[in-house]
Amino acid sequence: MAPELKKNSLGFVQSLLIGIAGSAPTFSISATMSTLIAAVGILAPASLMYSGGMMLGIVLAYLFLNAYNPNSGASYAWVSEVFGLRLGFFAGWALIVASAMFMVSATLPAASATFLLFSPGLVDSQLAVTLCAMAWLLVVTLVVLKGVGLTAKIQMVMTLCELIILFAISVLVVFRFGSQFAHQLTWQAFSIYSFNPASFASGAVIALFFFWGWDVSLNLNEETKSARQAPGYGALGAVVVIIIFFTVFAAIVLMALNDQEIAESGTNVVFVVADKVLPKPWNYLAVLALMLSTIGTLETSILQFTRTMFSKSRDGFLHMRWAKIHQKWGTPYVATILIAIIGVALLMTSLASRDVADVMRKSINVIGVQAAYYYGFAGFACAWHFRKKALASVPAFVFMMIWPLLSSLALWWAACITALSFDALTSAIAVGSIALGFWPLMMGLRRKKIAALNGLVLQREPRG
Numbered sequence: 001m002a003p004e005l006k007k008n009s010l011g012f013v014q015s016l017l018i019g020i021a022g023s024a025p026t027f028s029i030s031a032t033m034s035t036l037i038a039a040v041g042i043l044a045p046a047s048l049m050y051s052g053g054m055m056l057g058i059v060l061a062y063l064f065l066n067a068y069n070p071n072s073g074a075s076y077a078w079v080s081e082v083f084g085l086r087l088g089f090f091a092g093w094a095l096i097v098a099s100a101m102f103m104v105s106a107t108l109p110a111a112s113a114t115f116l117l118f119s120p121g122l123v124d125s126q127l128a129v130t131l132c133a134m135a136w137l138l139v140v141t142l143v144v145l146k147g148v149g150l151t152a153k154i155q156m157v158m159t160l161c162e163l164i165i166l167f168a169i170s171v172l173v174v175f176r177f178g179s180q181f182a183h184q185l186t187w188q189a190f191s192i193y194s195f196n197p198a199s200f201a202s203g204a205v206i207a208l209f210f211f212w213g214w215d216v217s218l219n220l221n222e223e224t225k226s227a228r229q230a231p232g233y234g235a236l237g238a239v240v241v242i243i244i245f246f247t248v249f250a251a252i253v254l255m256a257l258n259d260q261e262i263a264e265s266g267t268n269v270v271f272v273v274a275d276k277v278l279p280k281p282w283n284y285l286a287v288l289a290l291m292l293s294t295i296g297t298l299e300t301s302i303l304q305f306t307r308t309m310f311s312k313s314r315d316g317f318l319h320m321r322w323a324k325i326h327q328k329w330g331t332p333y334v335a336t337i338l339i340a341i342i343g344v345a346l347l348m349t350s351l352a353s354r355d356v357a358d359v360m361r362k363s364i365n366v367i368g369v370q371a372a373y374y375y376g377f378a379g380f381a382c383a384w385h386f387r388k389k390a391l392a393s394v395p396a397f398v399f400m401m402i403w404p405l406l407s408s409l410a411l412w413w414a415a416c417i418t419a420l421s422f423d424a425l426t427s428a429i430a431v432g433s434i435a436l437g438f439w440p441l442m443m444g445l446r447r448k449k450i451a452a453l454n455g456l457v458l459q460r461e462p463r464g
Contacts, residue, residue, distance in 0.1 A: 002314055003323050005072060005307075006147065006330025010224040014152040015217040015234025016241075021159045022213030022304075023242045024297030025166060026270055026289040027109060029249055032209050032364060033269045037253070037262050040203040042183055045250040046190045047203030048210060052243030055211045057407025058375045059239045060399050061382035062218050063232030068385070070227040073311025074218040075378040080315075082381040085448075086441065089317060092308050093437035094374040098212075098367045099305035101433070103343030104350050105364065106301060107133035109267060110294035116271075116287045130347050137347070140295060141340040144302045147329040148223050151299055158292040163245070165289040169270070170248060172277040173256045181255035201417035205368045208411065210246050212371040214238045216300040219307040223330075302339055309335040316451060317444035365422060366430045372415035373434075379408030 010018070037044045062074065071077035073092055080088025111132035115122045122128040144151055188194060195203070214235050217224075221231040253262065256273045265272040274286035310332040313323035326333040383390075383405040390401035419430065 003310075003325045005222045005310070005325065005332070006149075007223060008225045009147070009149045009330070010152055010220060010230075012226070012230040012234050014156065015220070015224055015231050016237045017156045017159045018152060018220065018300060019214040019217040019235045019238025020163070020241055021155045021293075021296035022216040022300035023211055023238070024106075024213060024293045024300075025242060025245050025249075026162050026286075026293035027106065027297055028210040028293075029166075029246070029253075030270045030290050030293075031105070031109060031267050032206060033250065033253055034262050034265050034267070035364070036203060036206045036210075036250070039206055040195075040199050042185065042189050042254060043194055043199065043203065044254065045185070045247050046192075046194065047200070048207050048246045048250050049190065049243065050192065050200075051204045051207035052211065052239070052247070054204065054407045054410050055208075055214075055239055055243075055375075056236075057403040057405075058379050058411070059214070059236050061379045061404035061407075062215060063236055064386060064400055065378065065382050066218050066221055066232045067228045070221040070231070071311060072219055072222045072307040073315075074215060074221075074308070075374045075381075076308055077311055077315075078385075079374075079377045079381045082385045083377070085317075085445070087377065089312070089441050089444065090434065090437055091374045091377040092312055093440075094370045094434060095308050096305055097433045097436070098370040098374075099301045099308075100339060100342050101346065101367055101370075102301045103137060103298070103339065104133075104346050105367065106294050106298040107137050107343065107347065108350075110136045110291055110298065112267075113287050113291040113294065117284060117291070126351065130351055134344050134347055136295065137298070137340060137343045140298045141302065141336060144299055144306070145326070145329060145331055145333055145336050147331055148220060148303070151303070155296055155299060158296045162289045162292045162296070165285050166245060166249060166270075169274050169277065169286065170252045173252050173273065176277045177255060182258040182261075183254040185251055185254060198417065201414040202421075204410070204414035205372065205418040206364075207246075208371055208375075208414070209364050209368045211239065211242065212367065213297055213300055213304075214242070215375075216304050219304045222307075302336060305339045306332045306335040309338070312444075316448050318440060365418070365426055366433070369415045369419050369430055370434070372411040376408040376412045376415075379404040379411070383408070 036047065040047050065078040069078065069081065075095065076088050076092025079091040108129060111129045112123055114132055115129065143154060217231045217235040217238065221227045224231050253269055253273055256276050257265065261272060262269065270290060271283065271286040274283045278285065309318060309322045312318045313320055322335045322338070323332060324334045325331065383401045386400040390397045419427070422430065
């Protein structure tokens with residue numbers, strides 16, 4: 001009997017808020033906004049808006065594919081069915097690798113935020129920050145182990161608090177500066193014609209890191225009520241919300257800070273903006289929002305990793321140990337322990353880097369390209385699978401086929417353009433981490449072949 005996750009643990013509202021938490025609004029803004037503005041300048045809000053439009057095409061693909069086949073493997077399962085096991089395996093492998101790398105990208109900011117709140121003197125110590133990151137990883141792993149129901153309850157509280165803080169800071173900037181903004185935004189700054197191909201591609205891949213993670217709602221489809229509808233519409237609602245928040249806050253950053261302040265803010269841009277409009281200690285609400293955001297997205301990354309591992313193992317591609325379900329908690333506990341071990345190992349390896357910021361830059365670039373890869377595959381799978389059904393009406397043609405197809409092409413184009421600009425080490429990490437998948441792929445195909453042969457032998461055995 002195939003192992004099963006705990007059913008009906010989540011509803012539509014939980015899917016919506018978990019999808020928002022997966023994209024980690026405050027963390028994404030803090031970690032990436034200064035990089036995005038450095039790349040495209042005053043076009044940052046438009047870059048997020050247009051990239052959000054591309055992402056909506058992928059969300060539609062996930063929505064339709066999930067309605068057809070709710071599977072916790074999501075992109076892996078759908079691409080396998082439409083384009084074959086090999087391509088499907090690597091769609092899932094890209095997510096697994098990106099989620100594992102994110103253990104570094106998410107835990108380091110959580111650790112830095114912790115020290116900013118309770119021990120500012122240790123913020124510049126890479127060793128102290130790394131050890132604190134490991135501690136956060138272990139705590140979050142324990143919460144995820146206890147079940148998706150508990151995780152969802154914690155996520156709802158953290159995500160709502162985070163969004164309220166970001167909204168309050170945005171309103172205060174508008175009232176505080178009136179019309180005396182550091183950058184004056186015009187309608188021209190939102191025109192698609194203001195971009196050239198290189199700037200659009202650069203902004204799109206950086207923006208992809210902002211949005212990455214909403215698809216966790218689909219990885220939890222087998223644990224959600226109305227599994228064919230709620231996860232897809234929850235993800236759609238989540239992406240609409242985060243497009244609005246990201247676009248507006250990009251404008252808020254440009255209004256509040258000049259070029260030098262943005263450049264010097266590094267990965268603390270939300271705190272720098274809050275410091276402009278809130279007196280101490282209230283400005284530390286931004287740090288609290290960052291901590292909540294990073295812990296939340298760390299949880300969702302672990303969920304995505306473990307559910308994809310579970311689905312692949314259940315299908316026989318990976319060893320069945322990764323599909324083992326805890327009898328009481330209903331979670332794939334062995335896979336959850338695995339990602340915690342991988343995260344600790346990667347954090348220890350990160351100590352060899354020059355500093356925390358250097359680790360963050362490399363991981364953001366690699367994760368962006370890997371996310372574009374597996375998102376794009378899902379978009380192509382949707383367009384191809386529903387190609388006949390899409391001809392039934394104009395809305396079906398647009399939403400089932402054209403929009404997902406164009407979004408996938410745009411994401412892959414942007415990823416290729418950006419990957420060509422990587423330094424040697426970043427390229428090696430991006431390509432090497434995907435290439436590692438060939439070994440488990442070959443082992444999985446061999447395992448499936450043996451299982452098929454055994455089944456054939458059993459069928460041919462004489463009866464009686």
